[in-house]
């Protein structure tokens with residue numbers, strides 16, 4: 467089984483990757499996307515997004531980190547893939563699933579799913595600069611408005627030379643509305659001969675088991691579920707029980723500690739609140755706690771609130 471920590475722009479940054487991979491169970495991380503328009507971006511842009519590049523493209527606990535690129539210009543994406551590889555990225559991931567309006571207006575992300583030919587051209591150009599011993603992967607949704615091109619898109623990606631594909635089992639139009647259509651991943655998997663990673667709505671050990679059963683995949687990618695239950699990957703691998711609320715509070719404090727060592731301290735209370743909105747998907751206590759801390763503006767106050775919550779449940 468291989469478990470990937472999903473890319474999540476504005477949420478799954480290098481601090482969060484560091485924390486969650488230290489909790490354990492993740493075999494790979496994909497970075498938040500870097501948007502490529504018409505320039506070969508300088509190394510500093512890549513290193514800011516992924517300081518893991520200073521550590522052989524691994525988190526401090528040793529999990530490989532792959533840079534994700536988003537754009538529509540095949541030539542420019544290839545130039546940037548070349549750059550990212552040359553400064554040490556563990557392969558390249560291409561984003562063909564982003565639903566954001568601004569991204570799609572500029573013909574990046576999910577809008578490309580309307581044109582399997584464009585996906586083919588992009589993957590083929592990028593493959594030319596990503597040597598075979600580096601992985602080239604792509605992440606797709608099942609389509610833009612509907613699923614009619616799901617299989618054709620996946621075939622285009624595979625035929626153009628990608629090594630792997632991850633499928634978020636929803637169309638762009640379906641956004642993040644449940645359910646994720648895992649049986650569609652099985653249909654895709656039947657028609658291509660590269661490894662397929664199943665993604666979408668895995669929040670528990672049971673979800674992971676059902677997703678693998680229905681999709682036929684032994685590779686899964688987890689985003690919101692990893693934020694809701696930090697040790698979900700360990701639990702899926704049968705190594706630990708899923709985190710309790712008391713354990714999560716300890717992890718929140720670790721996050722405060724990691725972050726205060728960086729340069730992001732002023733955003734910290736908002737980041738904790740953002741994280742709690744994902745946690746409340748699985749833990750009702752997180753919803754109550756979020757109400758209690760919603761006006762907090764400083765790290766000290768947030769720490770005091772976590773301490774108080776810990777005392778109240780001990």
Ligand SMILES: Cc1cc2nc3c(=O)[nH]c(=O)nc-3n(C[C@H](O)[C@H](O)[C@H](O)COP(=O)(O)O)c2cc1C
Nearest residue numbers: 472473474475498499561634666667668688689690
């Ligand atoms: C806030 C947010 C940001 C995201 N950013 C990215 C991104 O940068 N690149 C990408 O490929 N997918 C992105 N996604 C999609 C996730 O990687 C994932 O496919 C989706 O959340 C479904 O998986 P999950 O149910 O495990 O969360 C994002 C999702 C969310 C909610």
